[in-house]
Amino acid sequence: MRIFLAVWLFVVVATVSILGFRGDKSRSAPRWVFPDMDIQAKYLPQGQNEFFADERNDRPMVPGAVLRGYNSDIKEVFDGEYVFAKAENPALFTGLNESGKPVTEFPLEVTYDLVQLGQKKYTIFCQPCHGRVGDGMGITKKYGMSATPTYHDDGKRALSVGDIFNTITHGKGTMFPYGMKLNPQERWAVVAYVRALQLSQNATVNDVPTQYRKELGL
Ligand code: HEC
Numbered sequence: 152m153r154i155f156l157a158v159w160l161f162v163v164v165a166t167v168s169i170l171g172f173r174g175d176k177s178r179s180a181p182r183w184v185f186p187d188m189d190i191q192a193k194y195l196p197q198g199q200n201e202f203f204a205d206e207r208n209d210r211p212m213v214p215g216a217v218l219r220g221y222n223s224d225i226k227e228v229f230d231g232e233y234v235f236a237k238a239e240n241p242a243l244f245t246g247l248n249e250s251g252k253p254v255t256e257f258p259l260e261v262t263y264d265l266v267q268l269g270q271k272k273y274t275i276f277c278q279p280c281h282g283r284v285g286d287g288m289g290i291t292k293k294y295g296m297s298a299t300p301t302y303h304d305d306g307k308r309a310l311s312v313g314d315i316f317n318t319i320t321h322g323k324g325t326m327f328p329y330g331m332k333l334n335p336q337e338r339w340a341v342v343a344y345v346r347a348l349q350l351s352q353n354a355t356v357n358d359v360p361t362q363y364r365k366e367l368g369l
Contacts, residue, residue, distance in 0.1 A: 194208040195208065196208065196209060197209060240258055240259075242254045242258035242313070243258040243259055243335055243336075243339070244335050246258075246312075246313040246316035246317045246320065246338075247313060247317075248313075252313070253311050253312075253313025253314045253316070253317055254311065254312060254313035254316075255311040255312065255313065256312065257312055257339060257342070257343070258339070259336070259339055261343050265336075265339070265340045265343055266340065266343045266344055266347055268336075268337065268340040269337075269339075269340035269341045269342070269343045269344030269345075269347075270344050270347075272333060272337050272340060272341050272344075273341050273344045273345070273348075276329055276332065276333065276341070277341065277345075279291050280292075280296055280299040280326070281299055281302065282299075282301075284348055284351065284352060285301065285302035285303065285345060285348035285349065285352070286301045286302075286303060286352070287299040287300050287301040287302075288301075296325075298324065298325050299326075302345060302348060302349050302352075303349060303352045303353060307349070308349055308353065312339075312342050312346070315342045315345055316338055316339065316342050319333065319338045319341060319342070320338060356369050
């Protein structure tokens with residue numbers, strides 16, 4: 152009985168001391184049982200630093216420094232023509248028309264080369280989820296990315312090219328944005344390739360040019 156009481160008292164004291172004071176405010180430093188990597192020897196932005204004469208961690212920019220990034224950004228800094236192009240054809244960069252709605256037509260010429268570029272980029276960036284033919288059966292489906300839709304239903308076929316461009320640029324739901332990884336031209340190339348996939352999975356014999364039908368045994 153005495154042992155039971157001692158254990159009981161211990162449990163009560165332990166429970167109250169561990170759980171009872173949760174949420175209480177205190178001015179003393181917290182006790183770190185597992186410090187993990189909470190405290191590291193590193194310079195934080197806008198921190199103080201006695202090493203430099205101005206005592207700031209942040210270093211001023213070297214004169215003449217330019218924005219680092221992708222082709223488009225570099226061009227934007229150096230290339231006057233590019234800036235004009237942006238002013239002349241904003242849809243190419245934003246996928247939106249003057250009233251801010253997704254465009255329904257490609258803002259650049261769709262050539263075979265562009266579609267091929269699209270295929271290349273699609274294979275790298277989209278195929279893992281959306282699958283080789285855009286049926287949503289990419290390799291990630293096996294690993295739990297079950298939300299990836301197919302492009303081959305009426306809903307996705309009805310998306311405008313601007314909608315697809317915007318999904319690539321900004322992402323959607325659990326899909327990441329690809330605006331930093333693909334420049335605008337590459338994004339339109341991917342849109343063109345998505346359209347080609349949609350056509351390939353929803354075509355009839357009549358869509359095959361006559362000269363190829365025999366070759367394909369159609
Ligand atoms: C990590 C997996 C993943 C990758 C990679 C990925 N997507 Fe997606 N995508 C998704 C998921 C999930 C959705 C469904 C998003 C939602 O509706 O919530 C989706 C939706 C879409 C849609 C339909 C959007 C709509 O409005 O219904 C399009 C079009 C699309 N993706 C195109 C692409 C293209 C093009 C790429 C490559 C640049 C790409 N996706 C890369 C997972 C991915």
